[in-house]
Amino acid sequence: METNVLLINLVLVVASSLLHPGVCSPSCSFPAIFNFGDSNSDTGGLSAAFGQAPFPNGQTFFHSPSGRFSDGRLIIDFIAEELGLPYLNAFLDSMGSNFSHGANFATAGSTVRPPNTTISQGGASPISLDVQLVQFSDFLTRSQLIRNQGGVFKQLLPRKEYFSEALYTFDMGQNDLTAGLKLNMTTEQIKAYIPEVVDQFSNAIRKVYSKGGRRFWIHNTAPLGCLPYVLDRFPVPASEMDIHGCAIARNEIARFYNSELKRRVIGLRKEFSKATFTYVDVYSIKLTLITQAKKLGFRYPLIACCGYGGKYNFSNNIRCGAKVMVKGKEVVLAKSCNDVSFRVSWDGIHFTETANKWIFQQINSGAFSDPPLPVKFACTTR
Secondary structure (H helix, E strand, O other): OHHHHHHHHHHHHHHHHHHOHHHHOOOOOOOOEEEEEOOOOOOOHHHHHHOOOOOOOOOOOOOOOOOOOOOOOOHHHHHHHHOOOOOOOEOOOOOOOOOOOEEEOOOOOOOOOOOOOOHHHOOOOOOOHHHHHHHHHHHHHHHHHHHOOOOHHHHHOOOOOHHHHOEEEEEOOHHHHHHHHHOOOOHHHHHHHHHHHHHHHHHHHHHHHHOOOOEEEEEOOOOHHHOHHHHHHOOOOHHHEOOOOOEHHHHHHHHHHHHHHHHHHHHHHHHOOOOEEEEEOHHHHHHHHHHOOOOOOOEOOOOOOOOOOOOOOOOOOOOOOOEEEEOOEEEEOOOOOOOHHHEOEOOOOOEOHHHHHHHHHHHHHOOOEEOOOOHHHOOOOO
C-alpha cells in the first residue's frame, strides 16, 4: 500500500506545483488555528459536554479515548502537524487544555442551521454553527482579559495578534444533509433547503471576518451515498446504487451542497478582497479513496471497522465501543477490526487514521483546492 500511496502523492505534488508555481515562495506563518465543524474535526467538544467517545476510539495513536471519533488522528490534526502547531483542544474541554495556539469549536453532530430536536431525541448537537460563533466571540474577548492577568494564563491563551494571523478552518454541513434523510425527505426536498444552509455558512464566515479573521480554509462535504451509516439507515433499491455500491441520489445531494458552497466562497472572495479563501474538494478525494480503495492498498471501503452486525458492520443502536452486561461484567460488543491500518471507514460515519492521513496528503498537494495550494500557503492571495 505504501508504494502506491507515495507514487500517487508524488504525482499530485508535481501537478500542484505546475498549477501554482507560487508554492516555491516562502510559506505563510500561522501562529494559531481556529476550527469550526462537526464530528469530522471534533477533538473533544462533544465528549466534554456529553461524555467521552468510548474505547476503542483513539486506540491507534492516542492509545485511549481522545474525544475523536476515529481510531487516531483526524484531518485537522494533520493540518496542525503540517503547520508545526499543537493539536487543537476543544473549547468546551476544561481538562488540561492549552489554547495558546488556537481552539476547536467543533462538536460531533453539529449542524450549520440550529437543530429542531435535542440530542437526547436523536437529533443533532445543540452546538450548531451559530453557537460556535458565540463561543468564538466570547473566547476572543475573554482570552485577552484573562491573559492580561499574567502567570499561567499568559502561557495558555493566544496573543491578541494571533486572531488576525490565524488559519480559520471550516468542515461542516454533513449533518444538515442527513437531517433531511431522517425526515424521509426526497432528494429534491433536501436540495431545496440547501441554499439556506450555505447562506448561513457564508454569513458565519462574514462574522469571523468582522472579528478579524482573514485566512479561511473551507472543506466541502463527503460523498454521503458511500458512508455505511447512510447505506444502512437510509437504504435504497439496488437499481439506485452505482457500480461501487454507493447510493447515487445521496451523492447527488452532497454534490449539490458542494456546488452551492463553492459558489458562496467565490462570492466571498469578491466581497472581501483582503482575505484569502481556500475551497477544498474533500468530496472528490474521499470518493477516490472509496471507489479505488483496493488499488490504493485499502480494504472493504463500505464496511465499518468498528461496529456490529449487518451488511456494513453498522448498527445505529450499537455503535463503536458499545457495551453489554454479561454475567455482571461489561463486555464490548462493537469492537475494532484487526486490520484497522488498511481500512477506510472507522465506525460507519468517520474515517480511520490511515484514511485521514491519506486524505490529508491529497489535500495538502493542493491539487484538489481552489486556489491549488498546500495548507502552508493558504495566506497567498490570487
